[in-house]
Amino acid sequence: MPSGSENRGAKNSGAKSAKAIKAANKSAGGAKPKAGIPxxxxxxxxxIGAVVAVLALIGVLAVNLFPKYQDKAEADKFAPSSENKDPSIEIDGVVRNEYPPALHVSATQRVAYDKTPPFGGPHDATWATCTGIVYPNAIRTENAVHSLEHGAVWIAYNPDKVSEDQREALADRVDGKSYxxxxxxPGLDSPISLQSWGHxxxxxxxxxxxxSQFIAALRLNNFGVYPExxxxxxxIPGAFDPDNxxxxxxxxPGPDAVPMNGEGLAQDQGELGTGGVPGGLPGGMQLPPELQLPPEAPAPAPAG
Structure with missing residues (x-):
């Protein structure tokens, strides 16, 4: 018969085995995560994607807009003033010439211009609308030259030498901008040519x-650079249709073309916009009241 000490040893041994089995089962079931580990x-x-998209947009705007602001800031240096009446003198490549103003031809006459495109000299009595118009087709030269006499800048381009991207870049400078x-x-000897009166x-x-420098210096330059x-x-309603x-x-030009000196033409002393009578408009047409300006009227302020 076993003694009491033997019985106690057997019980202790069994308890240890049970604890070992329980511990083994816990280990098999996976350890619980320790406290404090997030x-x-x-x-x-x-x-994150939205932030990246916004930053990318800001980058694109900066790349596209900064050069334009820089270009405008540089062009503003060429704005005319009483101290610097013709800043275009400082622009490399500008050609200048003196032309007598207000020499008008009829709608059927040609002028033997000395430059291509011309930038002064005799011209049609009716000006081409120059309120920021981008004409899709070539227009009569004699009408465009009259627009220059009023302070406009005319951008001409050779359609065979200018890509669509380049054409659109030029149009952005003109579309909707007055004067x-x-x-x-067609046939222009360079891709692009800018004209103002005498320039x-x-x-x-x-x-x-x-x-930009040329436009800043000469568009509506009121310091004697253009005549009118x-x-x-x-x-002009009924005289020039910008849509046609x-x-x-x-x-x-043929042998009957009007020469550059305007021989045979009388200077029109009643030029439009200076309070005079528009002699030379078809049939003695008068400007409508809303287009007439009083004598000594100040030049319209540049827009756009």
Missing amino acids: KQRNIPWLT MLMSPY QLKLDDANDPRI VGASCST PPAFDGSA
């Missing part, structure tokens, strides 16, 4: 900074 957090991918017009000019600049690139300060650029303008004629 659970894995979800990454806010949507928020500006733009049209193709011309020929260029190869629509992004050339000299374009205060003259209108609006459409007189067609361009690229052929050589």
Whole structure:
């Protein structure tokens, strides 16, 4: 018969075995996570994506807008003043010439211009609408030259030498801006040519900074650069239709063309926009009241 000590040993041994089995079962079931270790957090991918998109947009705007602001700031240096009446003198490549004003031809006459495109000299009695019009087709040269006499800048381009991207870049400078017009000019010897009265600049690139400089210096320059300060650029009802303008004629002027000196023409002393009578408009047509300006009227302020 076992003694009491033996019984106690057997019980202790059994208790130890039970504890060992229990511990083994706990180990098999996986250890509980220790306290203090944080659970894995979800990454806010949507928020991160939105932030990245906003930053990318800001970058794109900066890349596209900064050069334009820089270009404008540079062009503003060429704004005319009483101390610097013709800043275009400082623009490389600008050609200048003196022309007598107010020499008008009829709608059927041609002028033997000395420059291509011309930027002064005799011209049609009716100006081409120059209220920021981008003409899709070439227009009659004699009408465009009259617009220059009123302080406008005319951008002409060779449609065979200017890409669509370049054409759109030029159009952005003109569309909707007063005292500006733009049209193709077939046969032009350079891709782009800018004209104001007595001034011309020929260029190869629509992004050339000299374009902005030329416009800043000469568009509505009221310091004697163009003849008819205060003259209108609006459409003359019944005389010029910007939706169907007189067609361009690229052929050589014939022997009956009016010479550059205006021989045979009388200077029109009653030019439009200076309070005079519009002698030379078809049939003695008068400007409508809303387009007439009183004598000594100040030039319209540049817009756009």
